[in-house]
Amino acid sequence: MHFRQDFCLRVKPAKPCYCSLSAMSRVSLTFLWEIPARTVPVFSVFIPFFGCPRRCVFCSQHDQTGQQAVPLDEILARAAAGLRSRRTQGRPPAELAFYGGTFTALAPRDLDACLDMADSLRRDGCITRFRCSTRPDCLDAALLARLRRHGCRTVELGIQSFSDTALQAAERHYSGRQAAGACRLVRDAGLALGVQLLPGMPGHEPEDFLADVRRALALGADMLRFYPCLVLAGTELARRWQQGLYTPWPLPLTLSLLARGWLDARRAGVPVIRMGLAPEPGMEAALLAGPADRNLGGRVLGRALWLHVCACLLRARGEEAARSEVRAAALLDALLADGEVPGGLPRARALYLPRACQGFFRGPGDELGRAWAALGITRRALVWTAGQAACLHLDA
The missing domain is CATH 3.20.20.70 (Aldolase class I)
Structure with missing residues (x-):
């Protein structure tokens, strides 16, 4: 007999917020990374x-x-x-x-x-x-x-x-x-x-x-x-x-x-x-x-977040949604398999993430560090925030 609280982390779908290129020097994509409340054990x-x-x-x-x-x-x-x-x-x-x-x-x-x-x-x-x-x-x-x-x-x-x-x-x-x-x-x-x-x-x-x-x-x-x-x-x-x-x-x-x-x-x-x-x-x-x-769940969540961010970058560059998701998966597999950075990767200016992502963002042993850096998300480009909103800034 065991007492266990099942829980999950999930991204709550939210309409991306695109700022006008004529009004700003960069584009912002906003989404939510929601942690549902544990209401009942x-x-x-x-x-x-x-x-x-x-x-x-x-x-x-x-x-x-x-x-x-x-x-x-x-x-x-x-x-x-x-x-x-x-x-x-x-x-x-x-x-x-x-x-x-x-x-x-x-x-x-x-x-x-x-x-x-x-x-x-x-x-x-x-x-x-x-x-x-x-x-x-x-x-x-x-x-x-x-x-x-x-x-x-x-x-x-x-x-x-x-x-x-x-x-x-x-x-x-x-x-x-x-x-x-x-x-x-x-x-x-x-x-x-x-x-x-x-x-x-x-x-x-x-x-x-x-x-x-x-x-x-x-x-x-x-x-x-x-x-x-x-x-x-x-x-x-x-x-x-x-x-x-x-x-x-x-x-x-x-x-x-x-x-x-x-x-x-x-x-x-x-x-x-x-x-x-x-x-x-x-x-x-x-x-x-x-x-x-x-750490299966944490490693999956780290990859899922990378795939989501990469697909957002690809879509902002004009790729169709379904194709962007398949391509993001292929890019991550290639990065993790041999460490080589594929050509044509989209890059971000900065990424603002909820602190709740800190436990799995880079993966055990920093296994996702190179993959994030390939998108331009170095430690200096990453900002941890309160709340559940995430914001991705792209160079225009």
């Missing part, structure tokens, strides 16, 4: 494998959650005690979150126990609502309506991908069409929709991930999670990897694609609330291969 309860119809090829939930097999009654009792203790300490009500397993496929007795606990905790002011995660092929309208009556306000779907090829290769036993239908069911039930994606899963191509993000956003996702596929000991995926039948995505490719997916979500105003699995000791010991990084 999330109290996470992990129920590994409970309700799962089968074990997925990539899944090792005991290692991923740091929990070994424990009876459900004991898990719920500990969670209830923890939430009531928070209440007696005067702490604000939390949102209860059931993660792991397949919540909507729990045995009737187990589902009743979870809903009864949620009802009791809501009546006593310990929680405001609850959320759950489940598979897209294990829900229907009647069940979603029941969850809503008991205080559920968010359902996160472990979609993994909308690609039929990837879903078949990973033996998920549902189609992309079924996954999309499940998203619509959640939205039609009046519940917030979370979509969990697994970039790099078997049969998954880089373009599939970006298509998955766009599909999730088009279906009305309220939040996204990106969990790059890892090879963990004891899984079917580990057997395939050991036999040369599966190759995980390299970390540089994963970082690049997640940054682009994060920016797609940003444009839609949808937060990415998690990137990468939490670094539980058991998971780290079981990790055999794959793009694991303790």
Whole structure:
């Protein structure tokens, strides 16, 4: 059982402000880099494998959650005690979150126990609502309506991908069409929709991930999670990897694609609330291969910010929006791969950024320093500010 506050950093779409060239000697582009307020803490309860119809090829939930097999009654009792203790300490009500397993496929007795606990905790002011995660092929309208009556306000779907090829290769036993239908069911039930994606899963191509993000956003996702596929000991995926039948995505490719997916979500105003699995000791010991990084989220955010600034510069120079984003990604990949500065890079006069960006702006070991300098953003050209507004100044 864990207590964790999920959070995200996101860019809030804002109409760029262009100053007249005739009026000024430079052009200013203004956008917002917003940090959403953490209004309600999330109290996470992990129920590994409970309700799962089968074990997925990539899944090792005991290692991923740091929990070994424990009876459900004991898990719920500990969670209830923890939430009531928070209440007696005067702490604000939390949102209860059931993660792991397949919540909507729990045995009737187990589902009743979870809903009864949620009802009791809501009546006593310990929680405001609850959320759950489940598979897209294990829900229907009647069940979603029941969850809503008991205080559920968010359902996160472990979609993994909308690609039929990837879903078949990973033996998920549902189609992309079924996954999309499940998203619509959640939205039609009046519940917030979370979509969990697994970039790099078997049969998954880089373009599939970006298509998955766009599909999730088009279906009305309220939040996204990106969990790059890892090879963990004891899984079917580990057997395939050991036999040369599966190759995980390299970390540089994963970082690049997640940054682009994060920016797609940003444009839609949808937060990415998690990137990468939490670094539980058991998971780290079981990790055999794959793009694991303790600072995955921060490294993705640093790249996303660079891509956004570079694309702004390219658009100010007259490039079409979609082309500017693709070109910015190619430029950053080239800079990080060999350190050579490509010709024709746009350059800025100065960049004003919120202080909240300081933790990831340059990346660990100053890995993005050369890339920022290539855009003209040296330490002298960078100004840290209060608030959430960012301003990019260009030479006219």
